Amino acid sequence: MASTRVTRRTLLKTAAAGAAVVGFPLPLRAQAKTFKIGVIHPVTGPLAEPGQACRVGAQMAAEAINAAGGIKALGGMKLELLLGDTQTKGDVARAEAERLINAGAQMLQGPFNSGDAAAMVPVVQQRRVPFLIDIAAADPITANVAKSVREGQQKLQFVYRNFPTGSSFGRKAVQYFGEIFKEAGVSPKRIVVMHANDLFGQLQARGFVAAHKAAKPAWDIVEVIPWPEPPSDLSTEVSRAKALKPDIIAPITRPASAQLLLPELRKQRVEIMGIVGPGSPGLYEAGQLAALKEDLEYVLTSVPWPDFKNPKTRAVAEEYRKRSGGKTFDTNSGYSYDAMMLIADILERARSTDAEAIVAAMKKTDWQGQLMVSAGPVRFNELGDNPNAIPAMIQILGLRPTVVWPKESAERKFVFPRPKA
Amino acid sequence: MRWGGLAALLVLLALPAVLSSYAVTIFILIFFYAYLGQAWNIVGGYAGQLSAGHAAFVGVGGYTAAMLSNELGLTPWVGMFAGAALAAVLGGVIGYLGFRFGLRGFYFVLLTVAFAEVGRIAASNIDALGGALGLYITFTGDPRQFQFQDNRAYYYIALALLLLATGVAWAIERRRFGAYLAAIREDEGAAEALGVDTLRYKLLAMLVSSFLTGLGGTFYAFYLFSLQPNAVFGIPMSVEIILRPIVGGAGTLLGPILGSFILTPLGELSRFYFGQSGLYGAHLIAYGLLLIGVVLFLPEGAYPRLARALARRRARP
Numbered sequence: 001m002a003s004t005r006v007t008r009r010t011l012l013k014t015a016a017a018g019a020a021v022v023g024f025p026l027p028l029r030a031q032a033k034t035f036k037i038g039v040i041h042p043v044t045g046p047l048a049e050p051g052q053a054c055r056v057g058a059q060m061a062a063e064a065i066n067a068a069g070g071i072k073a074l075g076g077m078k079l080e081l082l083l084g085d086t087q088t089k090g091d092v093a094r095a096e097a098e099r100l101i102n103a104g105a106q107m108l109q110g111p112f113n114s115g116d117a118a119a120m121v122p123v124v125q126q127r128r129v130p131f132l133i134d135i136a137a138a139d140p141i142t143a144n145v146a147k148s149v150r151e152g153q154q155k156l157q158f159v160y161r162n163f164p165t166g167s168s169f170g171r172k173a174v175q176y177f178g179e180i181f182k183e184a185g186v187s188p189k190r191i192v193v194m195h196a197n198d199l200f201g202q203l204q205a206r207g208f209v210a211a212h213k214a215a216k217p218a219w220d221i222v223e224v225i226p227w228p229e230p231p232s233d234l235s236t237e238v239s240r241a242k243a244l245k246p247d248i249i250a251p252i253t254r255p256a257s258a259q260l261l262l263p264e265l266r267k268q269r270v271e272i273m274g275i276v277g278p279g280s281p282g283l284y285e286a287g288q289l290a291a292l293k294e295d296l297e298y299v300l301t302s303v304p305w306p307d308f309k310n311p312k313t314r315a316v317a318e319e320y321r322k323r324s325g326g327k328t329f330d331t332n333s334g335y336s337y338d339a340m341m342l343i344a345d346i347l348e349r350a351r352s353t354d355a356e357a358i359v360a361a362m363k364k365t366d367w368q369g370q371l372m373v374s375a376g377p378v379r380f381n382e383l384g385d386n387p388n389a390i391p392a393m394i395q396i397l398g399l400r401p402t403v404v405w406p407k408e409s410a411e412r413k414f415v416f417p418r419p420k421a
Numbered sequence: 422m423r424w425g426g427l428a429a430l431l432v433l434l435a436l437p438a439v440l441s442s443y444a445v446t447i448f449i450l451i452f453f454y455a456y457l458g459q460a461w462n463i464v465g466g467y468a469g470q471l472s473a474g475h476a477a478f479v480g481v482g483g484y485t486a487a488m489l490s491n492e493l494g495l496t497p498w499v500g501m502f503a504g505a506a507l508a509a510v511l512g513g514v515i516g517y518l519g520f521r522f523g524l525r526g527f528y529f530v531l532l533t534v535a536f537a538e539v540g541r542i543a544a545s546n547i548d549a550l551g552g553a554l555g556l557y558i559t560f561t562g563d564p565r566q567f568q569f570q571d572n573r574a575y576y577y578i579a580l581a582l583l584l585l586a587t588g589v590a591w592a593i594e595r596r597r598f599g600a601y602l603a604a605i606r607e608d609e610g611a612a613e614a615l616g617v618d619t620l621r622y623k624l625l626a627m628l629v630s631s632f633l634t635g636l637g638g639t640f641y642a643f644y645l646f647s648l649q650p651n652a653v654f655g656i657p658m659s660v661e662i663i664l665r666p667i668v669g670g671a672g673t674l675l676g677p678i679l680g681s682f683i684l685t686p687l688g689e690l691s692r693f694y695f696g697q698s699g700l701y702g703a704h705l706i707a708y709g710l711l712l713i714g715v716v717l718f719l720p721e722g723a724y725p726r727l728a729r730a731l732a733r734r735r736a737r738p
Contacts, residue, residue, distance in 0.1 A: 044702040052701055085692060085704070090645040090652060095446050095689065098572075102443035115555060118647035122560045126570055127442065138647075140557035153561035166554065199545060199553040199651060206552065 035077050035353060037062070037343060038100030038129075040084035040093065040110035040120070041336075047088045050332040051112055054135060055083065056324055057333035058109060060316065061340030071344060073351045079344070086111050090119035097123040105129065106353055109339050112332070114138035114166075121145060124158045130358045132346075133161035134339035135332060137169065142384040158355070160362055160384040162342055163335055164304060164391055170207030173278035173302040174215045176393045176405050177248075180276075180300070181219070183407075184416045188247030188273050190222045194237060194261065195252035196229035201280070204252045208278040222246065230256045238264045249275050251283070258282030262295035273417035277301035284394060284401040286328050296396045298418035300404070305392040306334040306371050307409050313371040328401075338370045342378060345369065373409045433580060437573040445572045451685045452579035453640060458665035458677030459586035460633035464516075465663065466671035467590070467599060468626040469606030471526070474515070474533030476658035477540045478508040478631045482638025483648050484544065487556050490566065497567035501639035505632045511536070512631025516624045525609075534656065541654030555649035558642060567643040575644055582640060583678070586633050590674055593629070602626055606672065634662070668715050670722025679724045687711055 039058045042051035062079045070076040082105050084096035093116035097108060101123070108124060108131040111117050117136040124131040125145065133141065142161050148154045164172070181188060195205040205224060212221055223244050227237050234257070241249060249272055251261055259282075265275070277283055279302040289296055306313045306329055316337060317329035324333075342365070347353075350361035367378045373392035381387055393405035395414050404414035437445055457479070464470050485504035489495040495503075515536050519529045545553040562570035569575055593599045601622045604612035613619050642648050652658065666672075669680025688708055695704035719726050 044705055048701060087705075089657075090647065090649075091450055092688075092692075094645060095443070095450060096692075098443040098446040099689075099693070102441050115645075115647045115649045115652055118557055119645040122562075122568075122646060125560060125562070126572065138554055138557065140559075144557060144559035148559050148561045151561075153563055202545065202553045206548075 033077070034080035035071065035074070035347065036080045036082055036104045036106050037340075038082045038084055038097065038103075038105030038108040038110075040086055040096050040100065040108060040116075041112050042086045042088040042116070043083075044085055045087040045089070047113060050135075051086075051088075053324070053327065053330070053332040054110070054112055054336040056320065057329075057336035058134070058340045060320060060323065060333075061337045061344075065340070065344045071347045073348045074353065077347075077353075079340075084110070086113065086116045088113050088116065090115050093117075094119040094123055098127075101127050101129050106355070107132065107343060107358065109134055109336070109343065110136075112136060114141060117141045121159055125154055128156075128355045129158060130355055130362060131159045132339050132343060132362075133159065133163060134336045135163050136161065137163060137166040139165045139167050146383045156356065156359060157384055158359060160380050160386075162339055162378055162386045162389055164389045165385055166203070166207065167211075168387075169204070169279055169302070169391060170209075170211035171215070172391050173208055174211040174217060176302055177219070177276060178215075178217050180393065180405055180414060180416060184414070186273065186417060188219055190244065190246045191219055191248045191250055192241045192244050192246040193221055193224045193250045193252070193278075194241060195224070195226050196231075196254050196257050196280070197226040198229040198254070201226070201229060201252050201254070204278060204280055208250070208252075219248075221250075227257065229254055231260055234260045234264050235268070238268050238270065242268055242270045246270070247273050251275060251277050252280040253277070253282035254280070255282040255285065255288055258288060259291055262292055262299070266295055275299045275418075276416075279303050279391060284396065285330075286326070289396070289399050289401075293399065297399065298395065298397070298415055300393055300395045300414065300416065302391045302393050304331045304335065304389070305373050305394050305401070305403055306330070307373045307392075308403065309409060309411055310371060316371060334372050338372055341369055341371075342367055373403055373406070375406070430584075437576050442572050445576050447685060447689055449572070449575050449579045449644070451681045452576070452583045453637065453644075454661065454665055454685060455678045455681035456579065456583040456586050457634060457637050457662045458669070458681060459583065459590055460630050460637065461662050462630075462666045462671060462677050463590055463593060463602075463633070464623075464626040464630040466666050466673070466676065467593065467602040467606065468623055469602075469672070470519075470623055470627070471530050472515075472533040472627075472630075473530045473656075473659050473663065474535070474537035475630075475634050475662045476654050476656070477515075477533075477537040478512060478634035479638040479641055479658060479662075480537075480540050480544065480648070480650070480654040481508045481511055482635030483642035483653055484550060484556065484638070485635075486567075486639040487558055487642045487648055488550065491556070491558065496565055497639050497643055498565075501567070501636055504639055505635035508635025508638065509628050509632040512627045512634075513624065515631075516627030520620050520623045520627075534659070537654055537656070537659060541650045544650035544654060551648070553650060555647050555652075556642075558646045560646055567639065575640075578640065582637065587674065587678065589629065589633065593626075594674060598622065598625070603672075664712075666722075668712070668719075668723060670724035673722065673724045673728075676722050676724040679727070680722070683715070683723060684712075 041054040066078045070078040082100045086093040097120040112135045114136045145157050145159045149157045195201040283301045320329040345367045346361045350357045374388050375390045376388040378386050392403045394401045395404045403411050461475050482504035485507050486497045486500035489500040490497050519532050601617050665680035666677040670676030691704040691707040
């Protein structure tokens with residue numbers, strides 16, 4: 001019966017460890033030496049790659065803040081990150097938020113996926129922990145909290161976001177299309193939207209079409225052509241698009257489908273002014289550039305992007321490249337980096353680690369230190385969103401993603417219509 | 422046994438008073454997934470009809486209650502029963518198609534998966550349901566809207582749901598209905614030859630199971646405040662539901678509960694110990710290895726083994 005005894009002991013040990021993890025209430029500390037921030041992203045699961053980029057971005061920013069002497073207004077207090085993983089599951093996101101707050105997190109940052117953000121909202125509202133969303137686009141996340149505060153069901157809003165909202169993506173893309181056409185002195189009429197028919201592709205396509213309808217520009221969306229993602233072949237979709245005699249192809253791709261779509265457009269010799277995407281992965285990543293080469297040249301796409309005109313961005317991007325094994329500093333690492341820097345600014349102004357003081361400072365934010373392309377300083381509106389967080393129009397020029405619009409952030413002037421081959 | 426159960430219940434009722442909010446969250450997840458597992462257990466365990474699409478019922482239940490609340494202002498306390506009834510209708514359709522046409526084993530599994538996938542794709546494409554972005558629920562903390570400022574309220578509701586499903590399973594087990602289901606599971610041909618109306622009882626089990634699972638959908642929606650088609654209708658959710666009864670012992674009353682008390686803390690502990698390291702996913706590997714171990718060494722589930730060990734100990738002088 002020795003085995004039973006061992007099992008029982010192991011069981012007891014496990015139970016004790018479990019109790020140690022979950023059971024003990026945190027002792028109240030008079031004065032913490034560090035300011036603890038729970039950083040929660042999907043570092044495993046289907047969104048692991050962008051989630052990991054986010055985590056590294058936040059870590060790099062925190063290290064930079066600490067190396068520069070911590071939070072000066074709080075006597076040089078250092079930031080300490082408590083790391084969480086949502087696995088892109090709402091229940092795990094909620095449990096992770098609880099766990100990190102239990103471990104002493106005084107603020108939360110994250111979580112990339114909108115559903116996970118929604119699951120974390122009640123936790124931070126209940127436990128009164130300020131939560132800065134670095135990435136998550138669904139409009140209702142902040143709007144719903146603002147609504148329940150307005151209607152008196154919640155006292156204070158603890159949820160703020162520094163990222164373009166879902167509805168603004170389509171709106172901005174339509175606006176950029178028009179501005180670029182005007183600046184180039186051309187008037188394309190017929191635009192064909194081609195998109196991956198998965199969650200992201202549908203969302204992006206619908207947002208773009210809805211924004212087009214609302215803005216009523218001079219150009220028409222003559223057809224929307226979806227493909228099942230991942231596709232095995234796109235020749236029929238491309239010939240369908242070609243038959244519509246488009247001036248512009250507006251693709252919403254995934255990396256795998258972009259690798260089929262772009263060569264197919266070349267092979268079928270579709271005569272267009274250019275390929276202009278409303279925003280999607282697959283058109284600018286380092287791996288895609290290596291695989292698609294010339295097929296990506298002159299492709300334009302709207303995406304939140306770092307402002308490489310800023311020398312600081314270039315320095316951080318170089319460090320990020322080293323730290324991540326050659327990856328590009330992009331939307332995900334960039335917005336997470338900005339969020340951590342923004343937290344430091346908020347703490348400097350709050351001059352206190354008290355949650356309400358932090359929220360008060362958050363509301364008064366007027367911060368210009370972003371590395372991402374933006375329309376102005378970070379300022380939170382009545383919903384808790386920053387309307388100055390915008391995507392940029394980037395173009396692949398010399399096989400490098402280059403910001404070409406808005407004009408103020410442009411590294412170079414765009415090339416449109418693209419030169420005839 | 423009875424006194425043991427009562428004592429355990431009293432402990433569970435008193436626990437939130439001393440637990441941290443994080444520990445309460447873990448218990449909520451234990452109870453909730455045990456509840457879904459128990460609901461599945463009725464058709465998947467007792468009747469032995471392997472449904473791998475129970476996520477569909479969570480989705481239908483959750484979406485119905487959330488839509489009724491968002492659009493018509495109907496309290497989810499009522500909406501949850503509307504959602505459960507709709508889930509039961511869907512369960513009836515799936516059950517009738519599967520059982521009437523004699524789909525067994527893998528064919529029935531595929532049928533259930535197909536329905537869940539249809540649900541997922543439908544929900545992603547219907548704009549009124551929020552499309553692929555999903556449905557978001559405003560957090561107000563108002564108990565009339567099935568929302569609570571205090572985590573402990575969710576704890577008691579999840580516990581009540583678990584007790585409800587376990588009570589239903591217990592009642593079925595004790596009645597002739599339960600014996601019929603066991604007969605169908607063990608040898609359907611023989612059961613039929615003995616005059617058991619197998620179609621009727623399998624269908625009944627499916628209706629009860631899908632109703633209860635649909636009820637759980639409302640809890641999911643108003644605990645996590647958003648519904649995404651991929652999360653609630655997806656295959657991972659179906660697997661999550663099945664895992665607990667399989668690990669704990671399918672077709673036993675305490676199996677799903679034991680399975681949940683093993684799996685949920687296991688997931689949390691492995692994340693706690695391995696999640697902080699730079700090795701992304703180490704915690705999932707650890708969790709997976711432990712899971713393989715459980716299935717390898719306890720193939721019929723943890724509960725039957727535990728019950729035998731207890732019986733042996735009692736038999737000893």
